[in-house]
Each structure stands twice: as C-alpha cells, then as structure tokens.
Amino acid sequence: MADRPRIPIAKPVFGAKEEELLLATLRSGWVTQGPRVEEFEAAFAASIGSAEAVAVSSGTAALFLSLKSQGIGRGDEVLVPSLTFIATVNAIVHCDATPVFVDVDPATYNIDADSVARALTPQTAAVIAVHQLGMPADLDALTAVTQPRGIPIIEDAACAVGSRYKGAPVGASGNLAAFSFHPRKVLVTGEGGMITLNDSSLARRLRRLRHQGMSVSDAERHRAQRVVIEQYDEIGFNFRMSDLHAALGLAQLAGLDRHLERRRAIAARYEQGLRHIADVQPPAAPDYADPNFQSYIVRVNGAGCDERDRLMDAMLSRGVVTRRGLMASHAEPCYRGAKTEGALPHTETAARETLLLPMYVELTEDDQDRVLQVLDESLEAGFQTTANRNSKGSRR
Ligand SMILES: *Cc1c(COP(=O)(O)O)cnc(C)c1O
Numbered sequence: 001m002a003d004r005p006r007i008p009i010a011k012p013v014f015g016a017k018e019e020e021l022l023l024a025t026l027r028s029g030w031v032t033q034g035p036r037v038e039e040f041e042a043a044f045a046a047s048i049g050s051a052e053a054v055a056v057s058s059g060t061a062a063l064f065l066s067l068k069s070q071g072i073g074r075g076d077e078v079l080v081p082s083l084t085f086i087a088t089v090n091a092i093v094h095c096d097a098t099p100v101f102v103d104v105d106p107a108t109y110n111i112d113a114d115s116v117a118r119a120l121t122p123q124t125a126a127v128i129a130v131h132q133l134g135m136p137a138d139l140d141a142l143t144a145v146t147q148p149r150g151i152p153i154i155e156d157a158a159c160a161v162g163s164r165y166k167g168a169p170v171g172a173s174g175n176l177a178a179f180s181f182h183p184r185k186v187l188v189t190g191e192g193g194m195i196t197l198n199d200s201s202l203a204r205r206l207r208r209l210r211h212q213g214m215s216v217s218d219a220e221r222h223r224a225q226r227v228v229i230e231q232y233d234e235i236g237f238n239f240r241m242s243d244l245h246a247a248l249g250l251a252q253l254a255g256l257d258r259h260l261e262r263r264r265a266i267a268a269r270y271e272q273g274l275r276h277i278a279d280v281q282p283p284a285a286p287d288y289a290d291p292n293f294q295s296y297i298v299r300v301n302g303a304g305c306d307e308r309d310r311l312m313d314a315m316l317s318r319g320v321v322t323r324r325g326l327m328a329s330h331a332e333p334c335y336r337g338a339k340t341e342g343a344l345p346h347t348e349t350a351a352r353e354t355l356l357l358p359m360y361v362e363l364t365e366d367d368q369d370r371v372l373q374v375l376d377e378s379l380e381a382g383f384q385t386t387a388n389r390n391s392k393g394s395r396r
Contacts, residue, residue, distance in 0.1 A: 004319055004370075005319075006319050006320070006321055007319060007320050007321060007358045007363075007367050007370065007371060008321050008358060008360070009321045009322060009323050009356060009358050009359075010183070010184050010295075010358070010359060010360050011360040011361075011362060012183045012188040012360075013255075013259065013360070013361045013362055014188075014248075014251075015251070015255065017251040017254055017255070018247075018248055018251040018252065020251075021036075021247040021248070021250055021251045022244060022247045022248060022251075024247070025243050025244055025246075025247040026244065028243075030243050031242055031243055031244050032218070032240060032242050032243065033055075033211070033217070033218065033219075033240040033241055033242060033243065033246075034218060034219045034222070034243045035219055035243065036243035036244075036246035036247050036250065037055050037219075037240075037241050037242075037243055037246040038219055039246065039250060040055055040241075040246035040247075040249045040250050040253070041053045041054065041055050041194070043250060043253055044194055044196070044249070044253060045196065047169070047253060047256070048169045048170075048171040048172050048196050049168065049169055049171075049172040050171055050172050050177075050196035050197060050198060051197070051198040051199075051200060051203075052196065052197050052198065052199070052200055052202075052203035053194050053195070053196050054194065054195045054196075054197070054203050054206040054207055054210070055192065055193070055194050055241040055246060055249075056192075056193045056194065056195065056210050056239040056240070056241055057191060057192065057193065057210075057238075057239045057240060057241055058180065058182070058191050058192065058193045058239075059087065059156075059158040059178055059179060059180025059181075059182065059185075059193040060087045060090065060091055060180075060193070061193055061210070061237075061239040062158075062178035062179060062180070062193035062194060062195045063087070063088060063091035063128070063154070063156060063158075063178040064091040064094055064095065064239075065195065065206055065209055065210060065237070065239060066154045066176040066178050066195055066206075067091060067092065067095045067097070067126065067154060068095055068209065069176070069202060069205060069206055069209065070125070070126055070152050070154070070176070071125075072092070072095045072097045072125050072126055073095055073096050073097060074096040074097070075097075075098075075123060076095075076097040076098065076123060076124075076125035076126070077097065077098050077099075077100045077121060077123040077124050077125060077339070078092045078095075078097050078098070078099055078100065078124075078125060078126045078127070078128060079100050079102050079116050079119050079120075079124060079126075079127045079128070079341075080092060080099050080100070080101060080102065080127075080128045080130075080329075081101070081102055081103070081104050081110070081111045081128075081130055081132075081347070082101035082102070082103075082328050082329045082330040082331075082335075082340065082344055082347045083104045083109060083132070083326045083327070083328055083329075083346075083347045083350055083351065084130045084132065084156065084326070084327075084329060085158070085327065086327065086329050086332060086334075086335075087158070088128055088130055088156050088158075088329075089329045089335065092128070097125065098123075098339060099335075099338060099339070100119050100121075100124075100338075100339045100340070100341065101329065101330045101335075101338060101339065101340040101341065101344060101347075102115040102116050102118075102119050102340075102341045102344075103115040103341060103342065103344045103345065103346050103347050104132075104346050104347055104350065105138075105346070106346040106349065106350065107284050107286070108132070108135050108137070108138075108284070108285075108286060108289070109132045109133070109135065109297070109325075109326060109350055109354075110129070110130065110131070110132050110135060110136075110137040110138065111127070111128075111129050111130060111137055111142065112346070113138065113141040113142050113144065113145050115341050115342070116142060116145050116146070116341075117145045118341050118342065119341035120145075120149065120151075124149070124151055125151065125152075126151060126152050126153070126154055127142065127146055127151060127152075127153050127154070128153075128154050128155075128156050129142055129153050129154070129155050129156065129175075130155075130156040130158075131155065131156065131157050131159060131160035131163060131165075131170050132159065132326065133159050133283075133291075133294050133295040133297055133326070133356075134159045134160045134162075134163045134186065134291045134292040134293060134294035134295070135160075135163070135283065135285065135289055135291045136160065136163050136164065136165035136170055136288070136289045136290070136291065137155075137165075138286070138288065139153065139155075139165060139173055139175075140166075140288075152175070152176075153175045154175060154176050154177075154178070155170065155171070155173065155175050155176065155177035155178065156178055157170050157171055157177040157178060157179050157196075158178060158179060158180035158182075158185065158193075159180070159185055159186070159292075159294040159295070160179070160291075160292060160294070161179055161185065161186050161187045161256070161292065162186055162187075162256055162257075162259075162260045162292040163289070163290060163291050163292040164289075164290035165288060165289065165290075166288045167290075171196035172196070174197070174198045175197075176195055176196075176197050176202075177195065177196045177197070178193060178194075178195055179193055179194040179195075179196070180192070180193050181193060181194070181245070181249060181252075184294075184295075185294060186256070186259065186260070186263070186292050186294050187249065187252045187253060187256060188248070188252055189241075189245040189246070189248040189249045189252065190245055190248065191245065192241050192245045192246075192249060193241075208233075208234070208236055209234070209236040209237060209239075210236065210237060210238075210239040210240055211236060211238070211239075211240055212232065212236040212237070212238060213232045213233060213234045213235055213236030214230045214231075214232060214236070215230050215231040215232065215233065216228055216230045259361050260292055262361045263292060263293040263294075263359065263361065264293060266293070266296070266359060266363055266368060267283075267293040267296060267359075269365070269368060270282060270296055270357065270368070270372070273368075273369070273372040274298065274372070276376075277372070277375060277376050277379065279300060279301045279302070279379070280298050280299070280300055280301070280375065280379070281298060281299040281300075281301060282298060283296070283297050283298070293359060294359075295323075295356045295359055296356060296357045296358075296359040297325045297326070297354050297355070297356055298325075298354065298355060298356075298357060299325070299350070299353045299354050300353050300354075300355070300379075301353065302353070303352065303353045304352060305351075305352045308324070308352060308353060308354075308355060309324075311355070311378055311379065312324070312355055314378035314381055315374050315375065315378045318374045318377065318378060319370075319374070320358065320370065320371050320374045320375075321358060322355045322356055322357060322358070323355065323356040324351075324354070324355055324356070325350065325351070325353070325354020325355050325356055326350055326351060326354060327351060328344070328347050328348060328350075328351035330344065330347070331348075331351065357371055357375070358371055
C-alpha cells in the first residue's frame with residue numbers, strides 16, 4: 001500500500017474550458033480587473049439568483065468589505081462562531097470591531113441561534129453566519145433573533161457555492177454573502193472571492209471600495225468615447241480580482257453542476273461505507289439543507305484531540321491524507337482571552353472529535369474504498385494503543 005500514491009485531501013479540477021478561456025484572456029492583453037470580471041459577476045449572480053455579485057481578491061476580502069459596508073467599526077461587537085476558519089474572525093478585527101464567539105449546533109457545526117440570543121448586547125452590530133464546509137446555516141432561526149433588533153446577518157459562504165437552503169441557492173437571501181474561490185473550495189480561481197447581494201446601490205459602493213474608491217471602473221473608462229476623469233469620494237482598498245482569475249471562474253462555473261453531482265455521489269457512497277465502521281458518524285443534513293460537500297467531515301464519537309490526531313497520523317502513514325475537522329478560533333493563541341458567549345461546549349467537542357476525509361471530483365471509487373479501509377484499519381490500531389490507558393479498548 002505504501003508504494004501507491006497518496007490520496008490527497010482535496011484537488012481542484014481544471015479542463016479544456018479553463019485552458020481556453022485563460023489563454024484567450026491572456027492574449028487579450030487585459031489581465032487586471034476588466035471585462036472578464038464583469039462577465040464572471042453577471043454569470044455568478046445569474047447562477048445564484050442574486051441581483052448583484054461583486055468580485056474581489058479573496059473570501060477574506062469579501063467578508064471584510066461586507067462588514068465595512070455595514071459601517072462595522074470600533075466599539076461594535078460582531079457575533080461569530082468560534083468553530084470556523086480563522087479568516088472569518090480576522091475580518092472582524094481588521095474592521096476594528098470586537099468578535100464575540102458563540103457556540104454551534106452539534107449536528108450541523110453551524111451557528112446556534114440560541115447562543116446568539118444569549119450573546120446579544122446593545123453593542124451587537126452584526127452576526128456572521130458561516131455555512132460551514134458548505135452546510136447551509138439555519139438562516140430563518142437566526143433571522144428570528146436578529147430581525148427584531150435590526151441587526152444585519154452577513155453570510156460567510158466561503159465554502160458554500162452551490163449549496164441550497166430551503167431550496168434556494170446560498171447567497172440568494174438578500175443578506176451580504178461572501179464566497180471564496182481558494183483551491184480548497186468547490187469553485188476555484190486560485191485566489192478570489194465574491195459578494196452577492198440584492199441592493200444595487202450597495203453593490204456600486206462595494207465596487208468603488210475594492211478599487212481605491214474610484215468613481216468609474218477601468219472597463220467603463222476604456223469603453224468611453226470621451227475622456228472620463230474619475231473622482232474619489234471615500235477611501236478604498238485594492239481588492240480587485242484579475243481577469244485571469246475571472247476567466248478561470250467562468251470556466252469553473254460552467255462545470256459547477258456536474259462537479260456538485262459528483263461530490264454528492266461521493267458523499268452518498270461514504271455514508272454507505274461508514275455504516276460498517278463503528279463510532280464514526282457521517283455528517284447529517286437537516287431537511288432544510290442541501291449541502292455541496294465542499295468537505296466531508298466525520299465525527300469519531302468520544303475521541304480526544306490526541307486520539308483523533310493519532311488516527312490522522314495512522315491514516316497518513318497508510319497513504320491517506322486527512323485534516324482536522326474544524327478549528328476552534330477561541331483556542332488559538334491570537335484569540336486567547338477574547339469575549340465568548342459562554343463555555344462553547346459544542347465547539348470544543350467538535351474541534352476535538354472531527355476530521356475531514358478526502359473529497360474531490362476526481363476521487364475514484366477504488367481510492368474511496370481505500371480511504372474507508374484505511375480508516376477502519378487505523379481505528380483498530382489507534383484504539384488498541386490507547387486500550388491500556390482507558391476503556392476505549394472495549395469499544396470495537
Ligand atoms: C476559506 C475560508 C475563508 C477565507 O477565504 P479566502 O479566499 O482564503 O480568503 C473564510 N471563511 C471560511 C469559512 C473559509 O472556509
């Protein structure tokens with residue numbers, strides 16, 4: 001088994017269309033934000049069903065600009081799950097606002113509306129709902145808590161392109177939703193992000209802010225028949241997406257439905273295979289959720305961090321790459337002492353007990369069977385080594 005190539009955790013898939021559009025864009029001479037970005041924005045908005053889509057340089061930039069555009073700043077508290085990639089939290093801090101960590105629902109790993117209700121203060125200025133690993137968060141439950149107070153929800157949809165909540169694509173709710181096109185996500189441009197929204201004047205402002213506050217875009221100026229002198233009404237940033245990235249995005253969007261179908265088939269097959277492996281729980285999707293399976297998260301019931309990490313090591317030594325499931329941001333040194341709603345028990349358990357199995361479009365059935373076999377074997381071996389220390393030896 002050792003001489004077979006490693007099965008990676010994720011792998012983007014690029015085809016002839018990506019190559020064709022990328023090359024055409026390169027040959028056009030327009031490589032920074034220009035006509036391809038406009039085209040990608042229009043196609044993305046159409047696929048989501050949002051009125052607007054604003055392309056930016058990363059998912060983090062999309063979150064940061066979304067918060068900025070809601071006036072979030074010093075003295076404001078933003079409620080956020082600790083159980084998320086740390087970028088979500090960093091975006092709050094870069095706005096000079098204060099993150100307040102809330103707990104998650106143990107079944108979906110998504111923000112818990114009750115924890116949000118308990119964390120509200122007069123300083124609460126926004127809530128970030130993360131659609132974690134592409135599992136849609138329960139927006140209606142959250143809105144029931146935030147709406148009476150007029151608190152905006154910003155969606156971290158970094159992982160959730162193609163996921164659906166109550167039948168509608170994530171990003172179509174009318175909240176600002178921030179997507180990422182990093183290679184670990186479902187639609188890949190290398191680096192890149194997108195904000196979807198329904199408010200056209202806010203979209204115009206976001207487009208100015210991503211480009212130094214400039215009142216006209218380069219593409220508009222290029223098309224103009226007369227000289228256009230731009231104006232700067234507010235101080236912006238450089239969060240532009242390049243046309244090269246947008247070319248990839250257009251090609252990836254064309255393949256999205258096919259890729260989603262494949263991911264769902266792989267997930268269904270994992271679920272089937274896991275029935276034969278005791279103590280490992282597949283992810284559970286509530287009725288309202290149609291996830292894109294950006295990642296495939298499993299829970300090793302009752303595992304400690306140490307055991308989970310040893311299991312991952314054992315799998316790696318047998319040629320299967322995994323990752324820890326989700327991080328607890330409040331446990332990282334840089335957020336030590338940050339404000340939390342309470343003890344966050346579900347966050348801490350999930351951070352300890354979960355791991356991600358390989359999930360990508362080109363994962364073959366043979367390789368998937370190998371993942372399951374290696375998981376099973378490694379569990380046996382892993383728990384045997386802990387048998388002397390505790391009662392875990394009797395679990396299998
Ligand atoms: C990937 C990710 C981000 C950041 O996206 P980048 O494009 O890497 O900046 C933010 N939040 C979550 C939940 C993510 O998974």
